[in-house]
Amino acid sequence: WALEFEEEAIMSGNTVEHVKDAAPIMGKYFDILCIRTFPSLKNKEDDYSELYIRQFIKYAGIPIVSLESATLHPLQSLTDIITMQEYMRGPAQAAGFAGRKPKVVLTWAPHVKPLPQCVANSFSQWVNAWGQADFVITHPEDYELAEQFTKGARIEYDQSAALKDADFVYVKNWSTFRDYGKIYTNDPEWMLTNEKLALTNQARVLHCLPVRRNVELSDEILDGANSLVTTQAGNRVWAAQAVLAAILRGE
Amino acid sequence: WALEFEEEAIMSGNTVEHVKDAAPIMGKYFDILCIRTFPSLKNKEDDYSELYIRQFIKYAGIPIVSLESATLHPLQSLTDIITMQEYMRGPAQAAGFAGRKPKVVLTWAPHVKPLPQCVANSFSQWVNAWGQADFVITHPEDYELAEQFTKGARIEYDQSAALKDADFVYVKNWSTFRDYGKIYTNDPEWMLTNEKLALTNQARVLHCLPVRRNVELSDEILDGANSLVTTQAGNRVWAAQAVLAAILRGE
Amino acid sequence: WALEFEEEAIMSGNTVEHVKDAAPIMGKYFDILCIRTFPSLKNKEDDYSELYIRQFIKYAGIPIVSLESATLHPLQSLTDIITMQEYMRGPAQAAGFAGRKPKVVLTWAPHVKPLPQCVANSFSQWVNAWGQADFVITHPEDYELAEQFTKGARIEYDQSAALKDADFVYVKNWSTFRDYGKIYTNDPEWMLTNEKLALTNQARVLHCLPVRRNVELSDEILDGANSLVTTQAGNRVWAAQAVLAAILRGE
Known part of the structure; x- marks a missing residue:
């Protein structure tokens, strides 16, 4: 279940759901959302931007807890x-x-x-x-x-x-x-x-x-x-x- | 865990359990059984027969809820x-x-x-x-x-x-x-x-x-x-x- | 998640955690630990030694229940x-x-x-x-x-x-x-x-x-x-x- 994280993506590829849709739904279902993400270890800027967990924080509408993210634990x-x-x-x-x-x-x-x-x-x-x-x-x-x-x-x-x-x-x-x-x-x-x-x-x-x-x-x-x-x-x-x-x- | 759905099957192939055995056991374990099945999108008659969910309804002995079946949701x-x-x-x-x-x-x-x-x-x-x-x-x-x-x-x-x-x-x-x-x-x-x-x-x-x-x-x-x-x-x-x-x- | 069961193993291969570390942690988390293991059916002595479940019994510090082991159920x-x-x-x-x-x-x-x-x-x-x-x-x-x-x-x-x-x-x-x-x-x-x-x-x-x-x-x-x-x-x-x-x- 590959999520899309890029804004304005035209989703004709392999990602099946955008974090902009997935995160607010989880925000409806839960009081707190705990997330674990991993770095690619290939692109430092991408990993240290913490895009994945930041997008959940932006769109979920509920508190997000890091269970380990790309660069922090x-x-x-x-x-x-x-x-x-x-x-x-x-x-x-x-x-x-x-x-x-x-x-x-x-x-x-x-x-x-x-x-x-x-x-x-x-x-x-x-x-x-x-x-x-x-x-x-x-x-x-x-x-x-x-x-x-x-x-x-x-x-x-x-x-x-x-x-x-x-x-x-x-x-x-x-x-x-x-x-x-x-x-x-x-x-x-x-x-x-x-x-x-x-x-x-x-x-x-x-x-x-x-x-x-x-x-x-x-x-x-x-x-x-x-x-x-x-x-x-x-x-x-x-x-x-x-x-x-x-x-x-x-x- | 491939289930067998055909009656009178000789199960010497890849299916490891028949719905006739699996469904009544789940009927013993649960009060309600919720099932999701998918169509092949290759054979219309098979998909629209809803064999999978119908076999569970027939054999489970408890209420079956569709979480999405081959042709209905x-x-x-x-x-x-x-x-x-x-x-x-x-x-x-x-x-x-x-x-x-x-x-x-x-x-x-x-x-x-x-x-x-x-x-x-x-x-x-x-x-x-x-x-x-x-x-x-x-x-x-x-x-x-x-x-x-x-x-x-x-x-x-x-x-x-x-x-x-x-x-x-x-x-x-x-x-x-x-x-x-x-x-x-x-x-x-x-x-x-x-x-x-x-x-x-x-x-x-x-x-x-x-x-x-x-x-x-x-x-x-x-x-x-x-x-x-x-x-x-x-x-x-x-x-x-x-x-x-x-x-x-x-x- | 391949566990290591051999004592004194140098873990530079495919196993990522030793039962000596994994079992006591589960012992901290749970009151009872239920385990299922399978035989190789290739080496009788290994299978009948019941190494896997015995190592959990040895290191978990809590009661272990067999959900089926290599040779017993x-x-x-x-x-x-x-x-x-x-x-x-x-x-x-x-x-x-x-x-x-x-x-x-x-x-x-x-x-x-x-x-x-x-x-x-x-x-x-x-x-x-x-x-x-x-x-x-x-x-x-x-x-x-x-x-x-x-x-x-x-x-x-x-x-x-x-x-x-x-x-x-x-x-x-x-x-x-x-x-x-x-x-x-x-x-x-x-x-x-x-x-x-x-x-x-x-x-x-x-x-x-x-x-x-x-x-x-x-x-x-x-x-x-x-x-x-x-x-x-x-x-x-x-x-x-x-x-x-x-x-x-x-x-």
């Missing part, structure tokens, strides 16, 4: 912040975090396919907006994310230096942003291991899942005591419910 | 009548419709693919059964629908003549019925525009959706004040609920 | 026993079954494709565990099922001899177990007909469905008064609800 990032806060407030941890900002490191990891930047973009945007972390992003050279999201974070090409004394390590692959959608390296040296974790302040490890085991993240990390990934995935439910509840309450 | 037509009635009873319109029948025009429109006749068949059948309209059907020559549905309507090959003083214009493509399932023309002159709408009595425009913009219907109509298509699509919910409620009440 | 068998018991307790039948065990015959039937042994395995296991039947399994030579399930039943290669005085006939195809996953015969003589039914004690006929009519079972049986297949299919709902309720009550 806000519900994931809300979950990520909640998961870190929840951990820091735990009875065994609260004292250690009292009176100081946690060091949060977002580290690039290898992957077999070119992936969107959306999780890394949103995580950067939200940690910066949160303002409660010493925030470092580490990745191979030429893997810089869009500055509009990372501004405020320290960029570090040396992963070991970045990991030093980290309290949280967020592991995620993304494809290149500047020379858009490419894989420049799959260097396995960038995969997080227990040896690297030893550089941190007993850091907790996050990942949005699904994860390619022993490519992005080692078994020893994922199966170890420092992994928060299952807790994090479970928190997706509460984060989404909080947003839906706030919208329904009219906040 | 009654829930759409109920919605269409409701939408016109609702409009006519509106505070700004009631006086203008008092004491007279509205002129309802069903007009054929171009399309890129051969489509079923079901929406046009049912609309004709229901407007005739309603009996509260001056009903005209306009289409290119040789696009006649089955008389069993259209009998009672005036057939007019000249679209402009048909549109004159219309109160409602229902726009819909269908493939040929007599020489079955063909496209004889895609003449863009048959697409409704504001210029043609000027011939009408400020007619409201209906379409069952999805619509091929600027092929079946122009942007200017769909985005204009005379379009009822979103309201009409929204009314599908209430029409279906009314039917389900009536069945559940045992009416 | 317990919810079907619970339904089958319930259906026979319900029939035996019927007002017209109770006297005839008083003080004696019913004769239950599981008969192999022809099919066009190699099918799993799971329904036959579980039915054998459950009827034996039930202990309230004179239980006979009949099939062509070399179609023996795994003894761990059939032990306690009498195996009979002569279908007519097996059917004699049967109270219930369970019809089901399965592919060979010893020389794994093969079709040795499709002999139509093994299809149950009214002529064969005359050998029984007016036996009721069961089948788990879907059934290939006039290949596995004749129309005359399925459409006749002795068929319980629709009742049996309907009982699947109550059997599943009973199991879910027992788990939720913590039994």
Whole structure:
């Protein structure tokens, strides 16, 4: 069911319904519409224009929630912040975090396919907006994310230096942003291991899942005591419910 | 999951379950079964026999609701009548419709693919059964629908003549019925525009959706004040609920 | 969405998520997880190891219900026993079954494709565990099922001899177990007909469905008064609800 998104299209091709017709009908059927869209990873301008979700916002007439769009993944990032806060407030941890900002490191990891930047973009945007972390992003050279999201974070090409004394390590692959959608390296040296974790302040490890085991993240990390990934995935439910509840309450 | 519909079939081929077994099981599971089937548009006798939905009616043992069958679409037509009635009873319109029948025009429109006749068949059948309209059907020559549905309507090959003083214009493509399932023309002159709408009595425009913009219907109509298509699509919910409620009440 | 089930896999291939990550997340989302898996019918050891469902049991952290696994189908068998018991307790039948065990015959039937042994395995296991039947399994030579399930039943290669005085006939195809996953015969003589039914004690006929009519079972049986297949299919709902309720009550 291919939707048409271009204004004034003469629809004699493969698209069967225009968002200008589909969105307002869904607006009649639902109170909130949650949408997931994906980037092409071929045309940066198109992807970063967020045409698909913007057209739904324009025409649906009801609140639109992003379940992940071409370049952002806000519900994931809300979950990520909640998961870190929840951990820091735990009875065994609260004292250690009292009176100081946690060091949060977002580290690039290898992957077999070119992936969107959306999780890394949103995580950067939200940690910066949160303002409660010493925030470092580490990745191979030429893997810089869009500055509009990372501004405020320290960029570090040396992963070991970045990991030093980290309290949280967020592991995620993304494809290149500047020379858009490419894989420049799959260097396995960038995969997080227990040896690297030893550089941190007993850091907790996050990942949005699904994860390619022993490519992005080692078994020893994922199966170890420092992994928060299952807790994090479970928190997706509460984060989404909080947003839906706030919208329904009219906040 | 290909169902078998033929009696006495020896099922050594591609069909994996007979409607004689599948339908009564669904009859055990549900109180009402809603079914959608499509025509082949290749064999008129087969399509108009409505074998698929008839076999479910025969074997399910519970009420069957058509969500669109090979040749009819009654829930759409109920919605269409409701939408016109609702409009006519509106505070700004009631006086203008008092004491007279509205002129309802069903007009054929171009399309890129051969489509079923079901929406046009049912609309004709229901407007005739309603009996509260001056009903005209306009289409290119040789696009006649089955008389069993259209009998009672005036057939007019000249679209402009048909549109004159219309109160409602229902726009819909269908493939040929007599020489079955063909496209004889895609003449863009048959697409409704504001210029043609000027011939009408400020007619409201209906379409069952999805619509091929600027092929079946122009942007200017769909985005204009005379379009009822979103309201009409929204009314599908209430029409279906009314039917389900009536069945559940045992009416 | 191909899951990885092997421990220590380096996931640079086609699998996108490991059961070690997927199962615990579902364990966070649900109270009970119901899973259906299928055998390859190519590697007996792999299929009978039940790797897929065992990995979910190991990692989900919540009760797992089999909706059919590679080699077993317990919810079907619970339904089958319930259906026979319900029939035996019927007002017209109770006297005839008083003080004696019913004769239950599981008969192999022809099919066009190699099918799993799971329904036959579980039915054998459950009827034996039930202990309230004179239980006979009949099939062509070399179609023996795994003894761990059939032990306690009498195996009979002569279908007519097996059917004699049967109270219930369970019809089901399965592919060979010893020389794994093969079709040795499709002999139509093994299809149950009214002529064969005359050998029984007016036996009721069961089948788990879907059934290939006039290949596995004749129309005359399925459409006749002795068929319980629709009742049996309907009982699947109550059997599943009973199991879910027992788990939720913590039994």
